[in-house]
Amino acid sequence: MEGREETWEIHSHPYIPRDLDLQGFVPGFLSQSAIIGVYGFSSFLVVSLVWFLSGRLSKLPKIDRLLMCWWLFTGLTHMILEGYFVFSPEFYKEKTACYLAEVWKEYSKGDSRYAARDSGVVAVEGITAVLEGPACLLALYAIATRKSYSYILQVAISLGQLYGTAVYFLTSYLEGDNFAASSYYYYAYYIIANASWVVIPTLIIVRCWKKICAAVQVQDKRKTKVR
């Protein structure tokens, strides 16, 4: 009996692989729709605030205002959500309905490496939360105040996001790509939720890359003329 109870306790989690040892696991309290609802609604509030405030700034083009919304949304996601994960190795033992622990209990259904504390995931999330998160807020400020480092900073952060996502997907692939509780969670959480951090950084890199090349080209021509 004791042996059986122990086995039950070790495996009493909804994640795959089934033999993942998560002693002390406490199931989530909030429903999927509540978790996504809170994230969606607070993101909507934050983005609306930036859109409204940036509209009052002197003649910022709409594309810059849109980018400011993205940088605040992604920066806060990195710092708050991913920051909590990085510094809370035992989130799956959380006994209260702490929202941030709920997020990762739920997301681990799409990728159990979060609950299992896979070193590749923690390394990428650590860089994202500690370095890229604050850099996103700096990018917001740089766009609002038209700093000359605005484009190169946006390229740097976006490249970091792409590199992190590449390591994230590659390590999973190399380890057998078997960390999702079902194909629903695989596609909804692992693929679709991460897709924004592939598509949007790519678009930003293309845009800023062109802007930088154009600026360098103009300067090169001027130098040649001066000669």
Added chain:
Amino acid sequence: MEGREETWEIHSHPYIPRDLDLQGFVPGFLSQSAIIGVYGFSSFLVVSLVWFLSGRLSKLPKIDRLLMCWWLFTGLTHMILEGYFVFSPEFYKEKTACYLAEVWKEYSKGDSRYAARDSGVVAVEGITAVLEGPACLLALYAIATRKSYSYILQVAISLGQLYGTAVYFLTSYLEGDNFAASSYYYYAYYIIANASWVVIPTLIIVRCWKKICAAVQVQDKRKTKVR
């Protein structure tokens, strides 16, 4: 007796942790000085060739010629050395004195995760060999032909090298930082040999970042004047 022989076969490698299972391991044939000598001498030849040929190109500043040397050296290292590792999961079983297998048999003394095929290491090396290696050769070409994308490309590759090195060190730290055969190999291979890929990319990023900001600033001023 059989059990003992099996244990001997499993553990007959010079790497740490001692219980790392590398069945079929064949010890290296070349000495450390031979391995480093070949790498050093061929790098010297390649760098000298670039320095000599770039000197004949029209008025390239010395700093650009130096950067071209770096990009060829690091690009070939990524594509040949790291490329071999990525696509040779069984290099430690190599029965001949194949130079590239020897390199990784030797380097694994500083970090056994190479022989153990750690997914974080393979993911980072894969990105480095397949994407960054060819991009380094493009950077060499961009500098030689004064392309307008030269600075931003150099920043992009250097950021990738820094990100890769960060993931490389962080995952080792998170997994207990116990992969070196001795503290000599730890410092000589793991720390010192990797240090160039922290210091040089950082210097390149600082230089190109400033150049890009200066070019963008000049263009912004011109736009303001036109208004």
